[in-house]
Amino acid sequence: MTAPKNALILIGSPRLKKSTSARLGAVLEENLEKQGLKVSTLFVRKVFASPQQTEDFLAQIEASDLLVLISPLYVDSLPAPVTRLLELVAQNRKNREATTPKLFAAIINCGLPDPGQNTNALNICRIFARHSGLVWAGGLSLGSGEIIGGRPLSKAPPGVGRIKKALEIAAGFLAKGQSIPNRAQQLLEKPLAPWPIYLWMGSIWFYRAARKNKATSKMHDKPYCRAAPGRR
Amino acid sequence: MQAVILNSADKKNPAAAGAVRALKSRLDDSGWSLEVLNLAQMDIAPCTGCFACWTKTPGRCIIPDQGDLAAKALVNSQLAVFLTPLSFGGYNFHLKKALDRIICVVSPFFTRVRGEIHHQKRYDSYPKLLGIGLCEHPDKEAQNLFAALVEANAKNLHAPAEAAITIVGRPGGKAIAGLVDEALQNLAICPAEAVL
Numbered sequence: 001m002t003a004p005k006n007a008l009i010l011i012g013s014p015r016l017k018k019s020t021s022a023r024l025g026a027v028l029e030e031n032l033e034k035q036g037l038k039v040s041t042l043f044v045r046k047v048f049a050s051p052q053q054t055e056d057f058l059a060q061i062e063a064s065d066l067l068v069l070i071s072p073l074y075v076d077s078l079p080a081p082v083t084r085l086l087e088l089v090a091q092n093r094k095n096r097e098a099t100t101p102k103l104f105a106a107i108i109n110c111g112l113p114d115p116g117q118n119t120n121a122l123n124i125c126r127i128f129a130r131h132s133g134l135v136w137a138g139g140l141s142l143g144s145g146e147i148i149g150g151r152p153l154s155k156a157p158p159g160v161g162r163i164k165k166a167l168e169i170a171a172g173f174l175a176k177g178q179s180i181p182n183r184a185q186q187l188l189e190k191p192l193a194p195w196p197i198y199l200w201m202g203s204i205w206f207y208r209a210a211r212k213n214k215a216t217s218k219m220h221d222k223p224y225c226r227a228a229p230g231r232r
Numbered sequence: 233m234q235a236v237i238l239n240s241a242d243k244k245n246p247a248a249a250g251a252v253r254a255l256k257s258r259l260d261d262s263g264w265s266l267e268v269l270n271l272a273q274m275d276i277a278p279c280t281g282c283f284a285c286w287t288k289t290p291g292r293c294i295i296p297d298q299g300d301l302a303a304k305a306l307v308n309s310q311l312a313v314f315l316t317p318l319s320f321g322g323y324n325f326h327l328k329k330a331l332d333r334i335i336c337v338v339s340p341f342f343t344r345v346r347g348e349i350h351h352q353k354r355y356d357s358y359p360k361l362l363g364i365g366l367c368e369h370p371d372k373e374a375q376n377l378f379a380a381l382v383e384a385n386a387k388n389l390h391a392p393a394e395a396a397i398t399i400v401g402r403p404g405g406k407a408i409a410g411l412v413d414e415a416l417q418n419l420a421i422c423p424a425e426a427v428l
């Protein structure tokens with residue numbers, strides 16, 4: 001593949017700028033720019049804000065040589081708006097005459113510690129590329145995404161250095177028109193924090209958030225039980 | 233016994249209609265009640281990722297639309313069917329909208345499920361899961377991915393058993409009923425003699 005000249009980063013998180021996805025996107029953007037690419041970033045949620053924005057987005061896809069989706073994992077796959085976006089792009093590119101090939105890569109982050117949870121979502125992206133006439137350039141899979149918790153990577157805990165390195169390697173290969181190498185993923189395989197600590201911190205975070213909302217006593221409620229509402 | 237079909241195909245999809253008919257007939261014969269939610273016609277906004285369903289109104293999403301119907305139906309059923317046209321081997325947009333809104337049926341706290349870390353149960357019991365994927369042409373890669381996704385969801389949603397089938401093209405009612413029968417038998421839902 002010839003080296004791409006411009007790239008479009010698609011942020012799939014509905015949390016927009018405060019998402020882990022957006023923070024990963026900022027670092028990838030910086031690295032791709034260092035490699036001489038012109039980079040734009042778009043939030044998937046905003047693509048559907050108006051028909052005009054949807055149309056502009058489709059035009060932008062066609063004008064880009066490299067597309068990178070950065071998204072959270074929702075219920076073992078991609079969030080609904082990202083699914084809608086991929087359906088739209090595939091439909092729009094159906095029967096399209098072959099133009100210069102475009103690269104498509106994806107970076108998925110999930111809340112649970114095991115990055116393997118993202119496998120199905122990455123496979124969906126790979127099949128999407130095949131259906132849409134895009135060249136699959138591989139992906140990265142990050143567990144414990146909430147460790148970043150919407151902070152810039154520069155302010156996140158120490159283990160995050162490995163994420164930055166993985167993104168730098170990925171950007172280097174994508175900028176040459178090549179697939180993300182395994183060694184970038186290998187940097188993400190080791191948990192960012194020992195998983196018992198991460199889960200303990202996660203539980204405390206949820207408990208504190210509930211306390212702020214005066215909802216701790218309801219954390220185990222079963223509101224949808226038809227037989228007996230409340231605790232069962 | 234109660235079953236729910238989360239149907240995300242559009243009304244005119246003949247394979248989806250065939251699958252609903254086959255399920256209705258088999259489940260009726262075995263004395264089950266069946267609820268069908270036609271997701272493409274429902275008002276369900278996408279999840280905003282706020283976690284209020286765990287920390288503000290635990291067990292309920294705060295978006296005031298029909299998103300809670302799928303969650304409610306799921307926890308009150310013994311069988312949940314995800315019926316969807318395949319989107320690159322995954323669920324389509326309409327089913328995904330509903331599923332993203334059902335994380336309220338589990339707790340924010342953690343446990344191990346089949347050797348993996350997942351969220352704890354909120355309810356005492358959860359339904360068995362049957363995935364029915366619809367695709368126009370055979371696509372082994374997409375069909376295998378669909379089965380893997382249903383299995384992953386079964387762990388996430390504490391399903392006691394799961395099965396996945398794909399209906400390719402527009403087979404007749406008999407062929408669809410055959411596939412559905414086999415899946416129900418695999419889930420030990422209809423006694424073998426009732427479906428033979």
Ligand SMILES: Cc1cc2nc3c(=O)[nH]c(=O)nc-3n(C[C@H](O)[C@H](O)[C@H](O)COP(=O)(O)O)c2cc1C
Nearest residue numbers: 013019020021072073074075076110111112145146
């Ligand atoms: C509706 C919903 C479903 C989720 N499903 C999963 C899941 O199946 N597995 C997982 O590990 N994390 C899951 N998560 C957690 C997110 O992937 C995690 O919080 C991620 O770091 C969010 O990234 P973002 O800030 O880019 O949105 C889910 C979160 C939400 C809101």
